Structures are given as structure tokens and as C-alpha cells.
Amino acid sequence: MAKYRADSSPVKVDLGVGVYRDLDGNTPVLACVRRAEQAVLAAQSTKSYVAAAGREEFNGAVEEMVLGPAHAARRAARARTTQTPGGCGALRVGAELIRAAAPSVTVHVSDPTWGNHVPLLGSSGLRLERYPYYDAAAHRLRFDAMLEHLDRATAGDVVLIHVCCHNPTGADLDPAQWQALARLLAQRRLVPFLDLAYQGFAVDLQADAQGVRLVADQVPEALIAISFSKNMGLYRERTGALTVIGENQARADAMQSHVLQIARSIYSMPPDHGAAIAAHIFANPALKAQWIEELAAMRTRISEMRGLLARQLHEATGKGTFDFIRAQRGMFSLLGVSPDAVERLREKHHIYMLTDSRMNLAGITPHNAAYVANAIASELQEPV
Numbered sequence: 001m002a003k004y005r006a007d008s009s010p011v012k013v014d015l016g017v018g019v020y021r022d023l024d025g026n027t028p029v030l031a032c033v034r035r036a037e038q039a040v041l042a043a044q045s046t047k048s049y050v051a052a053a054g055r056e057e058f059n060g061a062v063e064e065m066v067l068g069p070a071h072a073a074r075r076a077a078r079a080r081t082t083q084t085p086g087g088c089g090a091l092r093v094g095a096e097l098i099r100a101a102a103p104s105v106t107v108h109v110s111d112p113t114w115g116n117h118v119p120l121l122g123s124s125g126l127r128l129e130r131y132p133y134y135d136a137a138a139h140r141l142r143f144d145a146m147l148e149h150l151d152r153a154t155a156g157d158v159v160l161i162h163v164c165c166h167n168p169t170g171a172d173l174d175p176a177q178w179q180a181l182a183r184l185l186a187q188r189r190l191v192p193f194l195d196l197a198y199q200g201f202a203v204d205l206q207a208d209a210q211g212v213r214l215v216a217d218q219v220p221e222a223l224i225a226i227s228f229s230k231n232m233g234l235y236r237e238r239t240g241a242l243t244v245i246g247e248n249q250a251r252a253d254a255m256q257s258h259v260l261q262i263a264r265s266i267y268s269m270p271p272d273h274g275a276a277i278a279a280h281i282f283a284n285p286a287l288k289a290q291w292i293e294e295l296a297a298m299r300t301r302i303s304e305m306r307g308l309l310a311r312q313l314h315e316a317t318g319k320g321t322f323d324f325i326r327a328q329r330g331m332f333s334l335l336g337v338s339p340d341a342v343e344r345l346r347e348k349h350h351i352y353m354l355t356d357s358r359m360n361l362a363g364i365t366p367h368n369a370a371y372v373a374n375a376i377a378s379e380l381q382e383p384v
């Protein structure tokens, strides 16, 4: 980020940042958020604490958004939701819960995974292992290898799963793969820790939660980390939630009680402002409809830029090597080139991405797509 800022070239392109960008390169406040925010501020009469679990109406609405209104776990009152400071807060509290309940378990994370997963989960003292997930050079999932790895895991181990818009690969499981994974988790008695940071960024709010709902149908216990940073653009307001599902009501209550104790010991109370905004949007049908529209607009823009960049790369290279970019989902894809090529793109062409060649497609615009594609084509000495 510092190198990008210091680069005075007028053609520089930032594909490294982890936030949504519109066509003008801005990360806007959603209009529904602005309206809700005004209502929240006008109605607010105190800044006193809410609760360690945050806002009840937020937690209820989030649980319904993620599991759906009629999910068996909710009907059986086996789900408990706690507001957290962003998805990171949920991941960290979840890690501490696992550590308190079963200190010797291993948490299996995808290879590759989001860079922050390792410190967030590892700093609680849990042992981490990687399961094969994606072959960056071949641009495809390693689903069979993933299942083989998990089949060898010890009962009680935890599996961290990106629900949709996998970060950094953009490669998600299809419905049949979700079924196979859910079956394996249940058979091998593995505990899913589902990371849902991009609900609504792949297909829509319903379709993007299917993996969670399906897994939660088949396993007795699960953890779900939810973030509103991307889909409501609430990044700095630190708005998220941790849903835990217990085998029965008593287990769910015990899990929730531990979660609250952990929350108190780390940050005491979650910040309120973003959750108040989200709760207001959920409770107001007109605002919710506006949110769904704005979310669709962000999703469509990214998907159009995926199509555009893939087409330009096809033209520039004369090959379909990069067609995979079109079909992947969410903001990120791995270009699948060497760190040297990433450096050349930065030094010679002012195009910035992460060293592992993760690109944020929200940094592409109709104005820079051809430039980026030609630069990539010119830097690929070895066939990829």
C-alpha cells in the first residue's frame, strides 16, 4: 500500500487492496447505510453500554440471514448469536472458544487461505494445519486432495471453511462438493468453523449461505463467523457476529456463556454503531430492499470486471489460460504467476497485487483492463 501511494505514475493500478472499489476507485458508504445512520443517530438517547452479546435485534436478524428463517437448528433453539467486532472478532472469539473447550485439537485451514487467518486463530495457541484447496498454477480446486486430508484428521478437529468468495483464490465449492464435504465432516466428527465474510458477493444472500445451511443440517455442532465489512461496506465500524450451534439447547447455552466470558476478557463489549445501522436496515423493508439492490450492484460490477479482464487477457495472450478469472467469485483471484512476475508488474508497469499474485478485481475498470492485460501478457516469459 505504501509503495502504491508513493508511486507517482498516472497509469498505476491498485489490485492489492482488500476492499470493494467502485468505477471511480472509491469505497463508498452505501446509500441505505447513510439513511439508516441518520435514523440511528436521531433516535439515539444514550451512549451507555449495550451488552457483551451486543444488540439482540441485530443478532436475531443476522442468524435469520445466515441460517434462513426455518432452519432446523433455529427451530430446535440450538443456535446462539453474539455480535462481535467484525468477522475478525468472531474468528478470534471462536478460536478462544475452541481452545477453552478442546485445547489439543488441530484447526485445519485451506492452503492457501486469507493471510489473517493464521494469526487470528494461531495466537490463541491452537495448532494449525493446512489442507490442500487450490492449485494456483493449474487454476483449479484440489477437492479430492482436500477430502483425503480431512479424512485423516482426528475426530473433534476443527475445519475452517470459506463459505463463498474464497480469499485469496475466488474458487468456491459447488453444491455437490458441499454435500460431500458435509457428509465427511459428519462421518469423521469434525467441527466446521465457517467463515462467511462475503455473503451476497457471489450469487445472492440466499445462495451464498447454502453451504452453511447444508453443513449445519448434517453436523451436531458448528461455529460461524459473519462479517458486514464487505456486504454492507461497514469496514471501520467493526460489525460482525459469531453464531454457535450446539448439539442440544444446554450445549448451545454453555457455548454462548463461554463466548460471552471470552468477549468480556478481550474487548468487553462490541462497538454498537455498525450493528445499530445493520439492525435498522434489517427491520425496515424499504431499506433492506435498497441494501439488496446496492449489494447486487457491487456484485455485478465485480463480475463484469472479471469478464472484461478475462476477455482482454485472452486477446492479449491469444490463449484461454486466464479464462478461469471469469468464472471465479468474489473480489479475489490468484493470477497464478511467480513473485518475480508480480515484482516486474509493479516495477515496470505500476500494477500492484499481493506477492502470491492475489488480485482484487474491484481494482479493474473499463479504462485500465486492457492496460493490465497487456502488461501481464508482456511479463509472462514462461508459459503459464
Ligand SMILES: Cc1ncc(COP(=O)(O)O)c(C=O)c1O
Pocket (backbone or CB within 6 Å): 018, 085, 086, 087, 088, 089, 114, 162, 167, 195, 197, 226, 227, 228, 229, 235, 239, 240
Ligand atoms: C476471509 C475473510 N474472513 C474474515 C474477514 C473479516 O473481516 P472484518 O473483520 O473486517 O469483518 C475478511 C476480511 O477481509 C476475510 O477476507
